[in-house]
Amino acid sequence: MTKKENILSIFALGGVNEIGKNMYAIQYSNDIVIIDCGSKFPDESLLGIDLIIPDISYLQEHKDKVRALIVTHGHEDHIGGIPYFLKKLNIPVYATRFTLGLIELKLKEHRLLGDTELVQIDSESICYFGEINVTFFKTSHSIPDCLGIVFDTPEGTVVHTGDFKFDLTPVNNQYADIHKMAEIGKKGVLVLLSESTNAERPGSTPSxxxxxxxxxxxxxxxxxxxxxxxxxxxxxxxxxxxxxxxxxxxxxxxxxxxxxxxxxxxxxxxxxxxxxxxxxxxxxxxxxxxxxxxxxxxxxxxxxxxxxxxxxxxxxxxxxxxxxxxxxxxxxxxxxxxxxxxxxxxxxxxxxxxxxxxxxxVTGMHVSGHAYQEELKLMLTLMKPQYFIPIHGEFRMLHQHRLLAESIGVEKKNTFIIGNGDVVDIENMTARQTRKIPSGNIYVDGVGVGDVGSIVLRDRKQLSEDGMLVIVITLSKSERRIISGPDTISRGFVYARDSENLLRNVNGLVKSTVNDLQKENLHQWNVIKQNIKKSVGKYLYSHTKRKPMILPIIIEI
Amino acid sequence: MTKKENILSIFALGGVNEIGKNMYAIQYSNDIVIIDCGSKFPDESLLGIDLIIPDISYLQEHKDKVRALIVTHGHEDHIGGIPYFLKKLNIPVYATRFTLGLIELKLKEHRLLGDTELVQIDSESICYFGEINVTFFKTSHSIPDCLGIVFDTPEGTVVHTGDFKFDLTPVNNQYADIHKMAEIGKKGVLVLLSESTNAERPGSTPSxxxxxxxxxxxxxxxxxxxxxxxxxxxxxxxxxxxxxxxxxxxxxxxxxxxxxxxxxxxxxxxxxxxxxxxxxxxxxxxxxxxxxxxxxxxxxxxxxxxxxxxxxxxxxxxxxxxxxxxxxxxxxxxxxxxxxxxxxxxxxxxxxxxxxxxxxxVTGMHVSGHAYQEELKLMLTLMKPQYFIPIHGEFRMLHQHRLLAESIGVEKKNTFIIGNGDVVDIENMTARQTRKIPSGNIYVDGVGVGDVGSIVLRDRKQLSEDGMLVIVITLSKSERRIISGPDTISRGFVYARDSENLLRNVNGLVKSTVNDLQKENLHQWNVIKQNIKKSVGKYLYSHTKRKPMILPIIIEI
Missing domain, CATH: 3.40.50.10710 (Metallo-hydrolase/oxidoreductase)
Incomplete structure (x- = not known):
């Protein structure tokens, strides 16, 4: 991937086409700034997985360019990946006072506190990363001290809303700074990234x-x-x-x-x-x-x-x-x-x-922290962006958000619905989505990060549905005959005590399979194993309509 | 359990404290009539289970008394258990023309068609089972040809609503017969069993x-x-x-x-x-x-x-x-x-x-087939029962339905919230809930009915979360030393190729565990296995925070 120097690039490593593990990046020239680093809980198909975090291999490859991680607020889908991120890429973390408090709790748990520079910011802070100037604005959400972020670059201004709603009568003075947003919009916004969680819901969230x-x-x-x-x-x-x-x-x-x-x-x-x-x-x-x-x-x-x-x-x-x-x-x-x-x-x-x-x-005992359609339209109206990238949502939410942007005058072709890893490049005020960088889900299981892949998950699925049957036979090296076994051990398949007949028949089948192969002079382990798997699998399916994992083990003495 | 002769008894074998596998029974003297025989889909905790059906062991024990299965309508949670039921207890099945059509499809699939007497009824039918006279009334629901059932017994009248709503402008003339219901109520209802699916929802269902x-x-x-x-x-x-x-x-x-x-x-x-x-x-x-x-x-x-x-x-x-x-x-x-x-x-x-x-x-593209609160109150008002048993719902729905009954004048003490297996006995117009009969969930997995129990499910759960590790060692009978292995096979735990070190250390640990035991002259297999499980389990948990199933296999030659 070759890339010219003075391009403004925007991409997500998590958070689009999904709810969770938000992670976005703004790059101008040789400076990359990261926004949020969240985690996501696995759905029931990911057996045994504890947590999902973004694949950051692209950032590791370009670690000399990565300047900072700015965190919009302290929800898990925005901070949950930080400890894992910092273990791979130790860069300064910028966040507000309350958000930093939650991040510190997390780093303490992972025994990482003190290893990383934590920079406290507020809505009046200004930060410089190369030619990217970063300022902030206050937003309302279901957690205190949230920020939207403004990236001023030579190419133009990029605004990232963070998570927000417009609560005009908030609790504890957690006001959204609408005046500042209006000013930002008035100065001109090249690209708006706005969250889409409730883009399917008409109206406004109650206070x-x-x-x-x-x-x-x-x-x-x-x-x-x-x-x-x-x-x-x-x-x-x-x-x-x-x-x-x-x-x-x-x-x-x-x-x-x-x-x-x-x-x-x-x-x-x-x-x-x-x-x-x-x-x-x-x-x-x-x-x-x-x-x-x-x-x-x-x-x-x-x-x-x-x-x-x-x-x-x-x-x-x-x-x-x-x-x-x-x-x-x-x-x-x-x-x-x-x-x-x-x-x-x-x-x-x-x-x-x-x-x-x-x-x-129904009960009045809960309100959402995420903007409904009319509030999303207010944000779009305040920012009047030339280009729009809906973020933080599954595809149908991004799609509905695009329709909302169209309704307030953003041309359809100027909205980019991106997937994780898709890059929007902007040069001479023109945006294109042409290239892709590595991205994906990294599974955390126990202390293992990324060591559980598709094969392990496929095995867990089979084991979870029909259990397994281990079949051990001992063959004599010299005479090539069974000298011990077959012994069968079943777990999660049938309860052995209730299925003595079935397992006895399996033993007989294994014996005759092995003997037949010996007669044909087929002694290779993998041939024997394949044949045992095939004949036992067929027998068990026809008698139980289940497909346990069959593990033949051959010991040669 | 001793029981006097002329008692009216009502119980559920499925359908209360759950949504699904509806099955209710009315018994008077030596005659039992069954209402519905449904199935239920398992939730994600029941790994590999295909279907759940009611435990009918009580009915099998009293099979000489079971006269008929009457089916209120053709939804799976009312007919899905029928093939399994008929294999154990071949009794006549009564249902309307459309419901019978769906039951026949099901029996055909299970190759049971022709084995059982299927009796077509309609809302005007009258059936006699001992001293129980059974009549019917039409109801509206999200499937055609639904019935409510009236059981006239010497002790009094029991009404079972089936699933219903009140749709006053139904499609295809599927009217609820409110006039007939009013007549039934006027004659006097001793016990009403009414469905509770939408007892939490205020108002009425749209047409x-x-x-x-x-x-x-x-x-x-x-x-x-x-x-x-x-x-x-x-x-x-x-x-x-x-x-x-x-x-x-x-x-x-x-x-x-x-x-x-x-x-x-x-x-x-x-x-x-x-x-x-x-x-x-x-x-x-x-x-x-x-x-x-x-x-x-x-x-x-x-x-x-x-x-x-x-x-x-x-x-x-x-x-x-x-x-x-x-x-x-x-x-x-x-x-x-x-x-x-x-x-x-x-x-x-x-x-x-x-x-x-x-x-x-939101879209107007769906309406529920189950009565909301105002409709449930209408049914209660029409029937004016002395006793009320809310059925067909999880506990909170039954609880809300009881409150609705109270609101129209059914005394709180006259409502019985029963669980599956609880029996309400009525004698001399007085109802008591004092005894319990066997009931429960039977799991269908493949062709196996009831052969998957808690041990198999517990194993599947462990296998699904952390996989397993099979460890095979061959011991010499004479010299009591390891002559082959340990060989380790991992599935669903770690991907072996990425974890050579870990597995090598496990092998070392197994060797030293076995050797230590030999020195102490401990040769019993179960002692060796327990010690391998313990030491390997501890090692793996400390290094991976996972608890795979560890299966030590010892071959003695």
């Missing part, structure tokens, strides 16, 4: 304050303990829970590691106001009158090991949900999590709790 | 006709081919697709085996009117002008092997979705299927199609 009103109402009505579960990082939601507890004269307990960690960071850094003496420990809950206690807990997505799930199955030491307690789920289930959340709600009702659940619009 | 209007509008607007995907069994929806095709002068092709099968049954039996010459074969699609063709296909739930999924990945022989074609998804994704449906929509947009998708209320 976070609406949720506060509903929480307060539920707290007022509750005559016993109130449990409320939400994302720990939604500090403004947490603030509203604190406020409702205060108004109803309740002490507040925090359950779940991430809740405690994030609240601690938010308090230390001034993003959350909790009066002295209000927080209590879990073991103090039972010492107070039920109507004097509220409990904020993790697990709103039904995560099996999180606090809410354990509470719902009466499995949280020292804390019980009792009849007439109130439980509020202040979140919407992310697609894929519905069943786990439903199971928890069932269990909560079984415990006799009053459960307030259901999609945000 | 099926609304969908027809929207389909027609989309067909009018479309300038090229129209693809529409819905449940094959929703024959009234299919009728509306036929009507829209007719009005826009399009021929209609059917894609997908179940679509062809069900449409054939519906036409033969008079539940669907399709003009002669309107249906075309798939291979004729390309011979017509695109604006003269519509295609009705399976796969609205994102099923990977169904027609829509294959069409969306350009993998359906002879039929292509081209730019500007219209694709309508006339269904809502069932929880758990969202990701598969979304993937298909992404692919359809990539092909350039106009896709009409999203929840029914």
């Amino acid at each position: 976070e304050q609406i949720v506060g009103d509903h929480i307060e109402e539920a707290f007022m009505k509750a005559r016993r303990k109130v449990f409320i579960s939400t994302f720990a990082s939604n500090v403004n939601r947490v603030q509203q829970v604190v406020d409702a507890s205060l108004k109803t004269n309740r002490k507040l307990a925090l359950l779940g590691r991430s809740m405690v960690n994030v609240v601690t960071v938010a308090m230390e850094r001034g993003y959350l106001q909790i009066p002295d003496g209000m927080l209590i420990d879990a073991h103090e809950i039972n010492e107070l009158e039920p109507e004097r206690v509220s409990i904020l807990c993790t697990g709103s997505q039904g995560e099996p090991m999180a606090a809410l799930s354990r509470l719902s199955s009466s499995n949280y030491r020292g804390v019980d949900i009792l009849p007439e307690d109130t439980v509020i789920i202040s979140a919407s289930p992310i697609p894929g999590n519905e069943r786990n959340v439903s199971r928890i709600i069932d269990n909560l009702f079984l415990l006799g709790a009053k459960v307030i659940y259901g999609s945000g619009s | 099926e006709q609304i969908v027809g209007d929207h389909i027609e509008e989309a067909f009018m607007k479309a300038r090229r081919k129209v693809f529409i995907s819905t449940f094959a069994s929703n024959v009234n929806r299919v009728q509306q697709v036929v009507d829209a095709s007719l009005k826009t002068n399009r021929k209609l092709a059917l894609l997908g085996r179940s679509m062809v099968n069900v449409v054939t049954v519906a036409m033969e039996r008079g539940y669907l009117q399709i003009p002669d010459g309107m249906l075309i074969d798939a291979h004729e699609i390309n011979e017509l002008e695109p604006e003269r063709v519509s295609i009705l296909c399976t796969g609205s739930q994102g099923e990977p092997m169904a027609a829509l999924s294959r069409l969306s990945s350009s993998n359906y022989r002879g039929v292509d979705i081209l730019p500007e074609d219209t694709v309508i998804i006339s269904a809502s994704p069932i929880p758990g299927n969202e990701r598969n449906v979304s993937r298909i929509i992404d692919n359809l947009f990539l092909l350039g199609a106009k896709v009409i998708y999203g929840s029914g209320s």
Whole structure:
């Protein structure tokens, strides 16, 4: 790939055609600036995988050019890949005070704290990376201290929105700086990269304050303990829970590691106001009158090991949900999590709790942090970009976002729907999407990063569906006959004790297969193994309609 | 379990605290009548399982008392278990003309057709089973020819609603017989069993006709081919697709085996009117002008092997979705299927199609077949039962349904929320829930029914997450030393070629473990195996944070 010097290039290493692992890059001449480095949770087809992070081999190849990682905000899909990234490419990380707090938690976990330069910025900061000048603007989202980013280059200005909504009555002063956005737009934007999560939804997101009103109402009505579960990082939601507890004269307990960690960071850094003496420990809950206690807990997505799930199955030491307690789920289930959340709600009702659940619009207990169509159109209108790249979304969301851009006057040909690895090059004010760089999913499994590939996953899939059968035979080297075995060991296929006949027949089949081959003077191991696999596989499928993995093992003595 | 003679007993073998595998029973004295025998699809935790059916061991034990299986309608969660049931308990099956058609398809597949007495009934039929008189009433649902069932017993009347909604402007005359229901209620209902699927949803379901209007509008607007995907069994929806095709002068092709099968049954039996010459074969699609063709296909739930999924990945022989074609998804994704449906929509947009998708209320392309809260209240009001048993739903739905019953005057203590296997006994007009009969999930995997249990599933889970490592050593019987191996074979754990070091270290560890044991004169196989598992497991976890299944195999020569 040859490339001229003074080209402005934009590409994604994650975040387009998917929700998760956001990672974008702006390159001008010999300077590359990275935006975000997220992770993504695997879907159920990726058996045993813990986490997915972006493939950064292109950046490693060009590491002399990579100047900085700028982080728009502290959600996992924007910071979850940072520890893995820094192990490969140790560059300075720029983020706001709160976002840095969350990144530091993460680096501490990976024992990386202190190894990397962390630079605190705010919406008034200016940074220079070669000929790229970087400035920022405040946005509203479901986590404090979010930034949009402005890259001024000799070729023109590129704006990256980060995640945003327009909340005109936000909690804790987390205002979007619409005036600054208007100024940026007025000066002229060459390329806008804007997030697309809710591009399918008409209208505008309700304000976070609406949720506060509903929480307060539920707290007022509750005559016993109130449990409320939400994302720990939604500090403004947490603030509203604190406020409702205060108004109803309740002490507040925090359950779940991430809740405690994030609240601690938010308090230390001034993003959350909790009066002295209000927080209590879990073991103090039972010492107070039920109507004097509220409990904020993790697990709103039904995560099996999180606090809410354990509470719902009466499995949280020292804390019980009792009849007439109130439980509020202040979140919407992310697609894929519905069943786990439903199971928890069932269990909560079984415990006799009053459960307030259901999609945000029904209960008023949740609002999205991502702009709906009218807000996306407002961003597009403010920025009036010449070129538009919808990011942060699956294909249908990017597609709908393109239609929104068209509706406010961006020509269809000036919108680039890119995939991860696609590069948009801009030269002389003209943008083209012609080349591709390496990109992809790196799987994290345990401590292994990238060591689980398609073969291992294919094997796991087969093992998960039909289990396996190990067949061991010992052959005599000299006489070429079976001197021990066949021994069969089955796991995940049939329960051996119930299937003695089947396994006995397999043994017979293996013997006759091996003997037939010996008669034909075929002694190569791989021939014997292939024939065992074939005959046993055929027999088992015809008798069970299952295809376990068959592992013949031959020992020669 | 002793039981007096003249007791009326009601129980469920499937369908409560779950969605799926509905099976209920009414017993009076020595006569048991079964209502429905459904199946359920496994969730992702049941690795490799194809289907779940009810445990009918209680009925097998009392097979001399089981008189009949009455089927309310032809959905899988009401008929899917029938072939397995009949193999164990060959009793007459009663159902309406259309429902019988679908049951016959199923029996044909299992090669059971002709083995069982199939009795065709309609809403005017009367059946006698001992002292139980059975009559019926018509209901509206998302499949034709549905029945509610009335059991008159010496103890009183039991009504089972089947699945229903109140559609006052239904398609193809599928009216609910409200007058008959009112009469039944007026005569007095002792116990009502009513379905709870939508007990969480306020208001009423829109009429099926609304969908027809929207389909027609989309067909009018479309300038090229129209693809529409819905449940094959929703024959009234299919009728509306036929009507829209007719009005826009399009021929209609059917894609997908179940679509062809069900449409054939519906036409033969008079539940669907399709003009002669309107249906075309798939291979004729390309011979017509695109604006003269519509295609009705399976796969609205994102099923990977169904027609829509294959069409969306350009993998359906002879039929292509081209730019500007219209694709309508006339269904809502069932929880758990969202990701598969979304993937298909992404692919359809990539092909350039106009896709009409999203929840029914947004597009008007789908309405539910299950009563919402106001309709459930109407049923409760019509029947005015003394006792109420909410059925057909997960716990939170049953719980909400109980609240609805309370709201129209059923005393809380007279509602029984039962689990599968719980029995409600009624004697002298007094109901009690005191005893339990065997019930449960039977897993179907391939041809195996019930042979996959918790041990096999636990093994599949471990194998699916971290794979396995087989370690083979051959010991000399006489000298008690390793004469061959250790040989290690890994599947689904690490890719062996990338992990030579790790596996070499495992071999070393196995050798030293075995040698240490020999020195201590410990020769028992199980001791050697346990020690290998322990030391290798510990080593692997510390180096990979994974816990593969470790299978030590010892050959003694």
